[in-house]
Amino acid sequence: MNSQPRRGSIALNPPDCTSCMLCVKECPDKCIHIESHPVVQETGGARPVTVQHLDRFAIDFGLCMYCGICIDVCPFDALAWIGQSTASAATGSSSLVHEMDQLAAGWNSSDD
Amino acid sequence: MQDTTPVAVVVDGQPVQLWAVEAGLACCGVEYAAATTLVGQLQAQTSIDLDAFATSDSANVLVVSGTVTTALAPYVVALYQRMGPGARVMSFGACAATGGPYWDSYAVVDGVDRLVPVDVYVPGCPPSPEALIDGLRTLLLDVRA
Numbered sequence: 001m002n003s004q005p006r007r008g009s010i011a012l013n014p015p016d017c018t019s020c021m022l023c024v025k026e027c028p029d030k031c032i033h034i035e036s037h038p039v040v041q042e043t044g045g046a047r048p049v050t051v052q053h054l055d056r057f058a059i060d061f062g063l064c065m066y067c068g069i070c071i072d073v074c075p076f077d078a079l080a081w082i083g084q085s086t087a088s089a090a091t092g093s094s095s096l097v098h099e100m101d102q103l104a105a106g107w108n109s110s111d112d
Numbered sequence: 113m114q115d116t117t118p119v120a121v122v123v124d125g126q127p128v129q130l131w132a133v134e135a136g137l138a139c140c141g142v143e144y145a146a147a148t149t150l151v152g153q154l155q156a157q158t159s160i161d162l163d164a165f166a167t168s169d170s171a172n173v174l175v176v177s178g179t180v181t182t183a184l185a186p187y188v189v190a191l192y193q194r195m196g197p198g199a200r201v202m203s204f205g206a207c208a209a210t211g212g213p214y215w216d217s218y219a220v221v222d223g224v225d226r227l228v229p230v231d232v233y234v235p236g237c238p239p240s241p242e243a244l245i246d247g248l249r250t251l252l253l254d255v256r257a
């Protein structure tokens with residue numbers, strides 16, 4: 001994993017993502033899509049806490065400018081550059097929308 | 113249409129002749145030209161043989177690189193029609209694929225596939241030379257299929 005900009009692609013480590021929506025908010029192209037729902041967790045303490053559970057995380061690489069703002073803004077380092085370019089698509093620009101499993105596969109296969 | 117840059121390449125021994133159409137004011141046109149240069153330099157590693165220039169008559173792939181404004185849209189359609197049946201289309205960059213950074217603009221076509229059928233979408237803003245090489249391979253698979 002590498003925090004330096006390079007002309008590869010972007011990967012996600014889902015366990016590190018808190019669904020905080022900062023990347024969605026800051027992405028100039030609005031090409032990140034996140035869906036989440038609140039989960040109440042019993043902490044054993046005085047009161048339960050509510051956290052967001054990540055249901056969907058997608059980046060539309062048909063729109064993405066590879067500016068890296070999402071990577072820079074993520075407080076939890078859940079996004080990172082990977083060296084491998086995003087693969088071309090032959091079946092419509094909508095197939096450039098990469099869902100969470102695909103983004104996570106990039107993270108896991110990266111040898112950076 | 114301000115410039116048309118004819119480019120011919122041979123991918124894995126199979127001649128694929130690219131005809132780049134660069135919409136005026138669009139950065140991807142310049143980047144496409146730069147990327148093809150690197151494809152030429154990487155010939156040995158990629159087995160992509162960039163050896164000649166195609167004319168619009170002989171080209172079989174139309175490369176749309178750059179922002180397609182509504183004003184330019186009719187020209188893109190006309191160029192595609194001029195290439196005749198069997199012509200393939202490569203969408204190069206975010207603008208051609210979806211409108212890119214200008215997807216919400218009243219003056220930009222949000223995807224050249226609204227005008228002509230697209231065979232391969234190369235992502236990036238602009239796409240890297242490596243992305244172009246990947247796109248050429250994808251296109252070749254499609255052409256052979």
Ligand code: SF4
Nearest residue numbers: 027064065067068070
């Ligand atoms: S690299 Fe830039 S355009 Fe792409 S998803 Fe991140 S913030 Fe959005």
Ligand code: SF4
Nearest residue numbers: 017018020021023074
């Ligand atoms: S900024 Fe990071 S933690 Fe927040 S939603 Fe985006 S990827 Fe997840």
Ligand code: SF4
Nearest residue numbers: 139140205206207237
């Ligand atoms: S995709 Fe990016 S680099 Fe290409 S023409 Fe559009 S704005 Fe310029």
